[in-house]
Structure formats: structure tokens, C-alpha cells
Amino acid sequence: xxxxxxxxxxxxxxxxxxxxxxxxxxxxxxxxxxxxxxxxxxxxxxxxxxxxxxxxxxxxxxxxxxxxxxxxxxxxxxxxxxxxxxxxxxxxxxxxxxxxxxxxxxxxxxxxxxxxxxxxxxxxxxxxxxxxxxxxxxxxxxxxxxxxxxxxxxxxxxxxxxxxxxxxxxxxxxxxxxxxxxxxxxxxxxxxxx
Amino acid sequence: xxxxxxxxxxxxxxxxxxxxxxxxxxxxxxxxxxxxxxxxxxxxxxxxxxxxxxxxxxxxxxxxxxxxxxxxxxxxxxxxxxxxxxxxxxxxxxxxxxxxxxxxxxxxxxxxxxxxxxxxxxxxxxxxxxxxxxxxxxxxxxxxxxxxxxxxxxxxxxxxxxxxxxxxxxxxxxxxxxxxxxxxxxxxxxxxxx
DNA sequence: TATACTAACTAACAGTCGTTAGCAAAGATA
DNA sequence: TATCTTTGCTAACGACTGTTAGTTAGTATA
Numbered sequence: 001x002x003x004x005x006x007x008x009x010x011x012x013x014x015x016x017x018x019x020x021x022x023x024x025x026x027x028x029x030x031x032x033x034x035x036x037x038x039x040x041x042x043x044x045x046x047x048x049x050x051x052x053x054x055x056x057x058x059x060x061x062x063x064x065x066x067x068x069x070x071x072x073x074x075x076x077x078x079x080x081x082x083x084x085x086x087x088x089x090x091x092x093x094x095x096x097x098x099x100x101x102x103x104x105x106x107x108x109x110x111x112x113x114x115x116x117x118x119x120x121x122x123x124x125x126x127x128x129x130x131x132x133x134x135x136x137x138x139x140x141x142x143x144x145x146x147x148x149x150x151x152x153x154x155x156x157x158x159x160x161x162x163x164x165x166x167x168x169x170x171x172x173x174x175x176x177x178x179x180x181x182x183x184x185x186x187x188x189x190x191x192x193x194x
Numbered sequence: 195x196x197x198x199x200x201x202x203x204x205x206x207x208x209x210x211x212x213x214x215x216x217x218x219x220x221x222x223x224x225x226x227x228x229x230x231x232x233x234x235x236x237x238x239x240x241x242x243x244x245x246x247x248x249x250x251x252x253x254x255x256x257x258x259x260x261x262x263x264x265x266x267x268x269x270x271x272x273x274x275x276x277x278x279x280x281x282x283x284x285x286x287x288x289x290x291x292x293x294x295x296x297x298x299x300x301x302x303x304x305x306x307x308x309x310x311x312x313x314x315x316x317x318x319x320x321x322x323x324x325x326x327x328x329x330x331x332x333x334x335x336x337x338x339x340x341x342x343x344x345x346x347x348x349x350x351x352x353x354x355x356x357x358x359x360x361x362x363x364x365x366x367x368x369x370x371x372x373x374x375x376x377x378x379x380x381x382x383x384x385x386x387x388x
Numbered sequence: 389t390a391t392a393c394t395a396a397c398t399a400a401c402a403g404t405c406g407t408t409a410g411c412a413a414a415g416a417t418a
Numbered sequence: 419t420a421t422c423t424t425t426g427c428t429a430a431c432g433a434c435t436g437t438t439a440g441t442t443a444g445t446a447t448a
Contacts, residue, residue: 008395027220027305030436039396042437046395051436081385107301111221138384145386147375148367154360155353155379162352166344173342181341185349189383190332191275192339202425224406236407237426245406 009047011037014100016054021103025055025111055108056116062105063123065094070130080138085183087134088160092179095163102164128153156186203241205231208294210248215297219249219305249302250310256299257317259288264324274332279377281328282354286373289357296358322347350380 015036019028030051034041048054069090073083095102109120132153138144146152159182167178209230213222224245228235242248263284267277289296303314326347332338340346353376361372 022304024218024220024304026218029434031434040398042398042439043396045437084384110216110218135384143386144384145382146384147378150360151367151372151375152379152384154356155376158352158356158359159349162348165352166348173345178345181345182349184341185346185383187383187385188339189379189381190278190329190338190340190346191381192337223404225404233425234427235405236409236428239407240425 012044012047013054013057017058017098017100017104020055020058020108021100025104025108052111052113055104055111058101058104059109059112059116059120062094062098062101063120063127065097066091066127067123069094070127074130080134080141080143081187084134084138084187085179087131088156088183088186089176089179091160092163092175092182095160096167096169096175096178099164099167099169102161106161106164128157131156159186206238206241207248207251211252211292211294211298214249214252214302215294219298219302246305246307249298249305252295252298253303253306253314254310256288256292256295257314257321259291260285260321261317263288264321268324274328274335274337275381278328278332278381279373281325282350282377282380283370283373285354286357286369286376289354290361290363290369290372293358293361293363296355300355300358322351325350353380 012033016028016033019033019036023032029041030044031041034044070087073087073090076083076086078086110117112120132149135144135146135149135152139146139149163178167173167175206227210222210227213227213230217226223235224238225235228238264281267281267284270277270280272280303318304311306314326343329338329340329343329346333340333343357372361367361369
């Protein structure tokens, strides 16, 4: 029954993501995970090779989603301010699409062991460079006022990433609206009448 | 030897803060901590009652520092935009003053057990409300353009909090400069020529 | 009907966890 | 000199860790 097998594997992955988010990777035991599903800890090993495999899937799955978003943005030739809006929109889509996985991706990656840890870090750096490039483009064209790109890109990223903490799929703010308001705030600031 | 006693206690607190930041609370064992100091794990208990006591001191010590900053800001009668600049400045001071403790404060608080956990959460909420009040003040006075206060305050806080991740005390950016650039960015946005 | 595979189980492994008990050396105090 | 306090030690506790071995019932395939 290929379908049932996949269902169970999916269920394990989803519960693991939830527990890793709520309690952290190190504080979640395989017995916790098994109990949350309703089986014995040893039975998990019919479906996976190790606990860390679960973490790897979550971290690299999210990384892949962010790269896909980046490639979509970069496939278009756009002025920097509009490109930045699009990048924000796509990033928000990825985060809101799976807030649990986003939280694990952001906070639990350091429990990866080598070589995955180094690979993960370099992927993250690559994504930061993609956003930095947009900022530099706009700065060079005189469209952005940025004294320090690094500060700006890290501030931007933290604003976008914290989303997982308060976004509610059943709330009244849609991802698109959130992205628009975030983009307005980042681009125009809070001060009225510009 | 009251002084030596205090020195050792301080050393333990600092190493614990560093290890909790780097590996996370759950993944740091008392044996790890003891080894980092150069004593046996059991010897730690001459200086503290439990592992969680260490976490409590870090979390509530930082909370106290943030509240002190808030009270300083609130003791002055200022227009909202200037008050927000000051709040940002004070917040940056607290974070940059101890980046390790800031990281633990931000990420490891959920390993507190009751009743400390609930107390901690309500203190955090109180601090968010202090910042929200400034935003509402400016909005009511027509100085701020804010469609959604909650989104704005959480975005602001995440920008400020992520500082612990990249601020280097020996770097070329002083806390005051960082605070000014952050404030400019939040208030004026990235777009040139306003 | 016979065979192979899947997904669960129980039992157990070697190691680690936070913590306690009991003790020893050193220095401070009386 | 005698006593108390501090700060470390060794040894050990019971619980928990990720994981493996071996087994079993049920289902799909030949």
C-alpha cells in the first residue's frame, strides 16, 4: 500500500516539525514523537533512518523553497524597488506556507552535524547575497538611501522571518496583504507625508 | 572569600550564557558547562541549586534591563517620533550590552517551567504594549502612517532583536550608530528623496 | 496456497542526563 | 589550637536518550 506508507511518513514529518518548533529539536525525544503519533519509538525506524534525518528534511526543504522563490524573482528584469517588493512577497509566501517548518528552519539548523551544517550555512549566505544584490542595485541607481547594506539586509530578513511567530493561517490578514504592508513599511517608513 | 566566590559564580553564569547561546539550553549538559570551566559537574552545585536557575537568571535579568530602559523612556514627555528614536536607542543599548544573554533571552525562554514561564510571557507582552503605545500616540497625532500596529511593532521588535546575531563589540559600528541607522530606516524607509 | 513485504511490537543496548550523598582540603574565625 | 565554611572531589542514583535485534500479524503478489 504505497499510499498508506506515504501517509504515515507524512504524518511523522508533520508531527516532528510541530514538536521541533514547540519544544526544540534537542528537547524532543523519539519517544515523544512516537507517542504523539500513537506508536512505539522503535516503530519510527521502519520509516526513517535517524532523528537527524527529520531535521535535515525540514531545513533543506525550506532552503529549496527559498531558492525557488529567488529564481522566480531573478528571472524578471525589474527596477530595484519593484524587484524588492516582489522578493518580499515571495519570501512571505514561503514562510506563511509552512510556519512550523519555517520556525525549525530558523532556529534548529545548528543541531545539524557536518557536512550538512556547512552546506546549510553557505546556502543561507547565498540567499542573503541575493537580497543584498537587489539593495545594491537600487542604491547604485539612486533609488535607495542605504548607508550600510549589511545592516539593512539583516534587518529586512529578520522582519520577514519573525512572521512565523505571529502569522495565523486562519487570521484576517492574507499573506499578500502582509507582504504589501511590510513592503510599504520597509520602502516608505513610518513617517507620514512624504 | 566573598570575592572569589562571586568570581566563580560570575564565571559559571557567563559560561552558561555562552553555551546556552551556542548549543541551546536543552543540548547543553551540566557536564559540558563544568568541563568548560575546568571543574566536575557535581561541583557546580556548590554554587547553584539547579540548571534551570541559570536560565531563569539570564531571562529575568534581561527582562529587567528592558524594563529599566522602558521606564527611562517613559519618564520623558516627548513627541512620538522622537520617543520612538529614544526607545530604539535604549533597546539597542540593552541588546548590545550582552549579546549572549540577549540570544538566550530570545530563544531559550520556552524551557522555563511554570510559574516562571507564564511570568516571563506576560513581561514580554508588557514590553510589546509599551512600544505599541508609542506607535499609537504617533498615529493619533497624525505623525505615523500605520495600517496595522501589531504588524509594525512585531516587525520593529524583530529588527531590533536580531542584532544579537550580527553585532560585534569589536566591530566598527558603535551601538549608537546602529541605533541611529535603524531608526532612520524604520522612520523614513529606504526610498530616496522624501 | 505459498511467498515476500510492510509496519508494527517487545526487549534491550550502551551511553548520557540532572542531581545527591559523603568526603577532603583549605582558609577564616573564634 | 579548635571549629566552621567554602569549594572542590568521587561515586552513584534513577530516569531517559537514540537506536538495534528479533519477532509477529496482516496484506499484496506469484
